[in-house]
Amino acid sequence: MNALGMVLAVTLRIVACDQIKLEDETWNSAKAQVIRILNRAGIEVDWMESARGSKACKRPSDGDDFLVVVGDMPPKGWTSPDAMGFAPPDTRRAYVFFSLVKRFSSNFIHTGDARANLGIVLGHAIAHELGHALIPVNAHGGSGIMHAKWSFREWSLMMAGSLLFDFDRAKTMRHEIESRHVPLPVPISERID
Numbered sequence: 001m002n003a004l005g006m007v008l009a010v011t012l013r014i015v016a017c018d019q020i021k022l023e024d025e026t027w028n029s030a031k032a033q034v035i036r037i038l039n040r041a042g043i044e045v046d047w048m049e050s051a052r053g054s055k056a057c058k059r060p061s062d063g064d065d066f067l068v069v070v071g072d073m074p075p076k077g078w079t080s081p082d083a084m085g086f087a088p089p090d091t092r093r094a095y096v097f098f099s100l101v102k103r104f105s106s107n108f109i110h111t112g113d114a115r116a117n118l119g120i121v122l123g124h125a126i127a128h129e130l131g132h133a134l135i136p137v138n139a140h141g142g143s144g145i146m147h148a149k150w151s152f153r154e155w156s157l158m159m160a161g162s163l164l165f166d167f168d169r170a171k172t173m174r175h176e177i178e179s180r181h182v183p184l185p186v187p188i189s190e191r192i193d
């Protein structure tokens with residue numbers, strides 16, 4: 001059962017790697033947001049984690065899982081002032097950098113638990129990068145979570161739980177997950193010809 005209390009058509013398997021060992025409140029809040037946002041896009045999430053604080057991050061050898069890597073600082077020469085992460089095409093990997101999440105969040109006055117609020121922003125940044133990983137062309141656009149440049153508007157919608165994938169982008173993502181799912185080959189001994 002998911003956050004919506006219904007069975008969803010497609011499942012996205014994620015291996016989440018918290019390389020910097022975030023506070024539990026932050027990490028749990030981010031996880032809850034990713035699952036909720038994808039559920040609202042009609043996507044079930046099968047969330048697995050590597051050991052928190054470890055740099056090791058790999059998918060199971062038989063898996064078609066997506067890797068979500070949360071690091072602290074972006075790579076040297078980072079030239080995307082509006083982004084908090086990136087998702088290299090055709091790698092099934094998404095990266096988000098927590099120092100950039102903190103910098104964005106520091107523009108706004110928070111009420112409530114600051115660590116959980118950072119997790120809310122982190123979760124949206126992860127979902128946005130998964131959007132890049134799952135929307136082959138024109139990922140950016142619209143007024144939802146795939147809006148290219150986030151400002152106070154997006155931050156307010158995040159805190160209200162209403163910064164989501166729009167209908168068309170959600171549909172593209174579901175299609176992409178379905179079409180990428182290649183069933184494992186049946187062992188010869190089990191084959192009935």
Ligand SMILES: [Zn+2]
Binds near residue numbers: 083128132140148
């Ligand atoms: Zn983007």
